[in-house]
Amino acid sequence: MKKMKKEVIIGTIFVVALLMAMTFVSAISATPEKSIEQWTQEHTVEVEHTTIYKYEQGYLEIKEIYTGIDLEKKLGVDNLTDVLKIPVEAKVAEEIGLREGEEKIFVTEEEIVVTREDDPPVWWTTYDYPQWTYKISGVNFIRDDPINLVWDNTNKAMVKSEILEEDDWTDNVWEEDRWVYDPGYGYWMLDDPVADSTYGWSGRYHARLWQMSDGAVVSNAHHDDPFPHHADEYEPAESLVASFFNQPGDTDWTVHGNNWWLNNRYTNDYGAYNNGWATRTVYN
């Protein structure tokens, strides 16, 4: 009986020691998750952005080339190149200032944040919501507009319904896709757009929505200028969309304007300014 008791004690000590060893080994071998600041630093590249417009044999070729030492160091590639070829009549080409065989080159110095599908921004290490939207060019994800609206205790369908109650707003929107990475799902998610005009000939307010796996809904809202369509306002669009949830007599929602710090203060090339604070709306 005494011998059996001794065996049980030894066995228990052995199991406890084994468990402690396993914990210790996994603790020292785990790579600490990097912060979003570190990730952003690693993926920010200073590039020379060259845009070449060339008209040849009935085709307008628009070539965009990003080059720079940073690209080689951080992404292991010499350049990122996008080519778009459109059939264009000679007369039309002349109207936009291009003759047969002629090319126009524009060069700017830029800083872009670029990554690949399998190396997403690790925003969840620091923030509760994603900070930025991304657009895809070839196999690269390039950082684009900031997230400026978030909703809690609701879902995308409810948020969309509330926005679409407004006059002029539609779910049928012509747009270019944008993406946000969701760590819960483990993949990049496509946006669901709403806008106050399907095409936005004379400019439009446009919001892209994402349903996150943790239940939050996030959005980038902006105003597009008339053709050629660039985001020219962030803050007024954020306020406008937020106002749809803050109408007199509507007690379903509580809007906290510019309430959640997402550290995405930014002014784009067309003067659109985002103050870094997202408006947070909660369904009561």
Add this chain to the structure above:
Amino acid sequence: MNKKKMILSVAMIVLLPLLSALMYVGYDLYIPIILRCTELEMVRRIIVLGVPAVLIIYYGCTTGDKITSTLSGVFLIPIFDIYSEILFELLDPDFIMANLSYWLSWNRLINLTPFMFIYGLMGYFASRRTKASLVVAISLGILMILLFLGID
């Protein structure tokens, strides 16, 4: 107007936008997400708007029917809008159909007018059947596609 011509005219005005709407909605709902990128989106826009433009120009050139080719241009985008909205409503569980005020709003009409005007002119010039008018029609068609390529 004989019966066959009448059917063709109605088909040009009513069914051509349906073809575009089917291609547009089909891409949105059935092209795997993994394949989607800016370049493919541009190809989609060229096809969705280029195919009806080519058909309107071809119809105008071969028949010289000014009324049908002009009207099929004028109503291409407004009817395309209605079809695509209905198709999304039927096929996409996440889609929410716009309310009546959207369809009747000034903002919508103002936004559609340039497209109606340019595509209408394209149809009209195609039906004039001269070399110069054909060049104008093709240029207008390409201009439309370029405008749509810019939507972000």
